[in-house]
Amino acid sequence: MKNINLKGFKLSLIAALLMSGATQAGGGDDPLLTKVMLDEVERGLDSNDPTSFKLQAWVGKDLNKLWLKSRGDYQNSDDKELEIQALYSRAIAPYWDAQMGIRVDLEPSPSRNWAVLGIQGLAPYFFEIDAALFIGEEGRTAMRVTAEYEMLLTQKLILSPEVKMNLYGKNDAVLGIGSGLSDISAGLRLRYEIKREFAPYIGVEWARKFGNTAEFARNEGKKVEGTQVVIGLKAWF
Amino acid sequence: MSNTKNNLESMSGLQDKGRRRFVLGASAMLALAALPFPKNAFAKAISESLTQLSGKVFDLSIDYKTVNFTGKSARATVVNQVLPAPILRWKEGETVTLRVKNNLDEDSSIHWHGIILPTEMDGVPGLSFDGIKPGETFEYQFKVQQNGTYWYHSHSGFQEQTGVYGPIIIDPAEPDPVVYDREYVVMLSDWSDTPPEKIYANLKKQSTYYNYSERTVSDLFTDIRKHGLINTWKARAMWNDMRMSDRDISDVTGAAYTFLMNGKTPEQGWSALFKQGEKVRLRFINAAAMTIFDVRIPGLKMTVVATDGQNVQPVEVDEFRMGVAETYDVIVEPEEGNAYCIFAQNIDRTGFTTGNLTSAAHLVAAVPSMDPAPILGHGDMGMSMEGMDHGDMDHGAMGHGSMDHGAVAQAEMDHGSMDHEAMSHGEVDHGSMDHGSMAMGAPVLGLAGFGSTAEIKHADAEYGPHIDMRADAPQNGLHDPGIGLRNHQAEYNRKVLTYADLKGLHPTYDKRQPSRExxxxxxxxxxxxxxxxxxVRFEDAEPLVLEYGERVRFTLVNDTMMTHPMHLHGMWSDLETGDPDFIPRKHTVIVQPGSTISYLVTADAIGKWAYHCHLLYHMPGMFLKIVVR
Structure with a gap:
């Protein structure tokens, strides 16, 4: 599982806050707007569980936006992850945006840089999809697919299953990453929208490593599979 | 429909002529013309909720004002310190002068909605004039060439939502054919403490922001129980595939709005008095920013005598829908000793506003409960219903006279261009319609009064990330009471007005056939x-050019699942409701979801005119400049 870098988290939050000052441009049917989404900030109930977050923000107009995506986990000073993506996003279909830009993995060390080519949007049957191809240095490649769904139990009580998987083109032994399917995680979160922009939740998250990645983990004496119960907050403005 | 007509005729005592030359009691007519407003002190006291200004010269000032409709203070923009703005009472044939001072710190303007006037007096910044700068006064002056119920509002930014709207009543130069003993303006509107720019931003960030009527898991289980798993899956398939919600009725709902009647919340209550035996004329105006209202007065039949200021042949109804910016004048005959609730619920049933029409101040009518929220069907998406699962559909929609919608959709798929309405009435000379050439795709213009026969064609610009649907087999919106009202006759025995019921009281002003569509x-x-x-959004759109004097048909095709009230400035929209001799004139026309509607326009006003959806947050994009040269 992943870890968090609190300093990086703060920095990206501040960056997002600064960006939100740009909302007031305007007029016409297509004003310049900013949306900051703290999709997940959560903690496992067990004291060994990591604290993690997922943050996205955009600034832009109807069809063209700049996106910032960041995620991270913090378990302890040796076990942490922090990733930031900066993307240009362009609408290519009624429900789909093509996105391209850069991704920097600040943690764990050594850091990795990637070029990003992705697609984000709403698939038929209301699945929210974020799929991206990453091209790194020294011939490294990676792919990530995230799918999320929302079930309205009531107008404000929402159950949201989510699946995510990572694939890599070749081993990155220093970071314990193996080629092929590396890991899958599946979460189920139940949130209550006190207001649209503010929803605390409880959830459960299962994750498992596969293939060479699992092999690396076993060799280091780390867990290959884990389940945790989380409490967290989803918010946006 | 024929039933209603008969009722009306017997009511008026004019059996034969009733349909064409309708007057409600000729003797009372003259008396009334002399008494345009009730002199009764009682009535005056109670109607003080709206300020009235009359004469030829008017001074209006637009200011900020702190208001409180929700328990919290908020900043409104108001005219002469009142919300709604004062009633302006004009006289047909006179020249009015209106000096409008802008005390806001941003540009403002006043548009005289539905008024026929020179283009530079129309009050649309960027088209008619530059707007009124902060601290400046603009003097409007024009000759009043019409009579009836209208309204005025700001055409700058989103000021209309925050209070810059008021009624206009124009007394006719000739005796009024509509007879009444007392009259009230009933101005409906919507108020939100959330600044309009914020509402607009919220909708851009999450279009379902204000929708708390979405399908839930329990709806799904209910459907499965009722229709079975397979049928439910099939019925849901189209929505899931299109990624659309059948509960998407209003963009901004009661979650944001407090609905007002003459500036009063339902809690405050607006009240109006009547006396024994009086015919009361209610001048309904929908001055909302985003709210379509359904109006009824339980226990009272309403005789619709005018819409958008223009007299129509009286039609008796129990309920009618008001698109934003539409006006309807109705006559009611309440009974002494009773109180009646004027009830206006919004289209998605998330809120309402009420008034109390009573014979004594202490009598207060019970407020009815709202009807169930409408659910969209496949037909509302402009899709052929052939082969679709009807499980989810509002079958009331299919009960329009003898029409078989399934067959219509099928036919429109095949021929694309046949006017089923006109043909089903058998009032058209079938010989003049060349079916052979229609099938070949040759352009044939439908006859004036009967609407379009043209093929539905989607422009190349309708394909792309900015468009999420196209109606390939749109229904004719003329006979459709609209979503949420379709089954009211069968279910509640309420006759709901449709556009097909509207026939002009005055013979058609311009009887020419349209030269183009x-x-x-x-x-x-x-x-x-x-x-x-x-x-194409307004900012990127080329103006639509009309040649001065030409008679053209506008056919609107609604490629969305929202109900759009479309407003043409400067010229009348002659709604084609099936009678070429008595075409009613309107300024704002509802286009139902996934449907079409046609009207004729005589381009008799040189200048630059606005044409747009009157839903405030659709307007910035769904807007076209029309040039008459």
């Missing part, structure tokens, strides 16, 4: 909250 598609992407006409 302009097909305009109302388009958008609900999810991204983008709106446009023919797939």
């Amino acid at each position: 302009i097909q305009l598609h109302l388009t958008g992407n609900m999810h991204r909250y983008m709106w446009s006409i023919n797939g």
Whole structure:
């Protein structure tokens, strides 16, 4: 599982806050707007569980936006992850945006840089999809697919299953990453929208490593599979 | 329909002529013309909730004002310190002068909605004039050439939502054919403490922001129990595939709005008095920013005598829908000793506003409960219903006289261009319609009064990330009471007005056939909250040019699942309701979801005119400049 870098988290939050000052441009049917989404900030109930977050923000107009995506986990000073993506996003279909830009993995060390080519949007049957191809240095490649769904139990009580998987083109032994399917995680979160922009939740998250990645983990004496119960907050403005 | 007509005729005592030359009691007419407003002190006291200004010269000032409709203070923009703005009472034939001072710190303007006037007096910044700068006064002056119920509002930014709207009543130069003993303006509107720019931003960030009526898991289980798993899956398939919600009725709902009647909340209550035996004329005006209202007065039949200021042949109804900016004048005959609730619920049933029409101040009518929220069907998406699962559909929609919608959709798929309405009435000379050439796709203009026979064509600009749907087999919206009202006759025995019921009281003003037809598609992407006409937003759109004097048909095709009230400035929209001799004139026309409607326009006003959806947050994009040269 992943870890968090609190300093990086703060920095990206501040960056997002600064960006939100740009909302007031305007007029016409297509004003310049900013949306900051703290999709997940959560903690496992067990004291060994990591604290993690997922943050996205955009600034832009109807069809063209700049996106910032960041995620991270913090378990302890040796076990942490922090990733930031900066993307240009362009609408290519009624429900789909093509996105391209850069991704920097600040943690764990050594850091990795990637070029990003992705697609984000709403698939038929209301699945929210974020799929991206990453091209790194020294011939490294990676792919990530995230799918999320929302079930309205009531107008404000929402159950949201989510699946995510990572694939890599070749081993990155220093970071314990193996080629092929590396890991899958599946979460189920139940949130209550006190207001649209503010929803605390409880959830459960299962994750498992596969293939060479699992092999690396076993060799280091780390867990290959884990389940945790989380409490967290989803918010946006 | 024929039933209603008979009722009306017997009511008026004019059996034969009733349909064409309708007057409600000729003797009372003269008396009334002399008494345009009740002199009764009682009535005066109670109608003080709206200020009235009359004469030829008016001084209006637009200011900020702190108001409190919700328990919290908020900043409104108001005219002469009142919300709604004062009633302006004009006289047909006179020249009025209106000096409008802008005390806001941003540009402002006043548009005289539905008034026929010179283009530079129309009050649309960027088209008619530059707007009124902060601290400046603009003097409007024009000759009043019409009579009836109208309204005025700001055409700058989103000021209309925050209070810059008021009624206009124009007394006729000739005796009024509508007879009444007392009259009240009933101005409906919507108020939110949330600044309009914020509402617009919220919709752009999450288009379902204000929708708390979405399908839930329990709806799904209910459907499965009722229709079985397979049928439910099939019925849901189209929505799931299109990524659209059948509960998407209003963009901004009661979650944001407090609905007002003459500036009063339902809690405050607006009240109006009547006396024994009086015919009361209610002048309904929908001055809302985003709210379509359904109006009824339980226990009272309403005789619709005018819409958009123009007299129509009286039609008796129990209920009618008001698109934003439409006006309806109705006559009611309440009974002494009773109180009646004037009830206006919004289209998605998330809120309402009420008034109390009573014979004594202490009598207060019970407020009815709202009807169930409407649910969209496949037909509302402009899709052929052939082969679709009807499980989810509002079957009331299919009960329009003898029409078989399934067959219509099928036929429109095949021929694309046949006017089933006109043909089913058997009032058209079938010989003049060349079916052979229609099938070949040759352009044939439908006859004036009967609407379009043209093929539905989507422009190239209608394809792309900014458009989420196109109606390939749109229904004719003429006979459709609209979503949420279709089954009211069968279910509640309420006769709901449709546009097909509207026939002009005055014979058709311009009897020419249209020389051409302009097909305009109302388009958008609900999810991204983008709106446009023919797939092009206002900022990118070329103006639509009309030649002075020409008679053209506008055919609107609604390629969205929202109900759009379309407003043409400067010229009348002659709604083709099936009678070429008595075409009613309107300034704002509802276009039902996934439907078409046609009207004729005589381009008799040189200048630059606005043409747009009157839903405030659709307007910035769904807007077209029309040039008459």
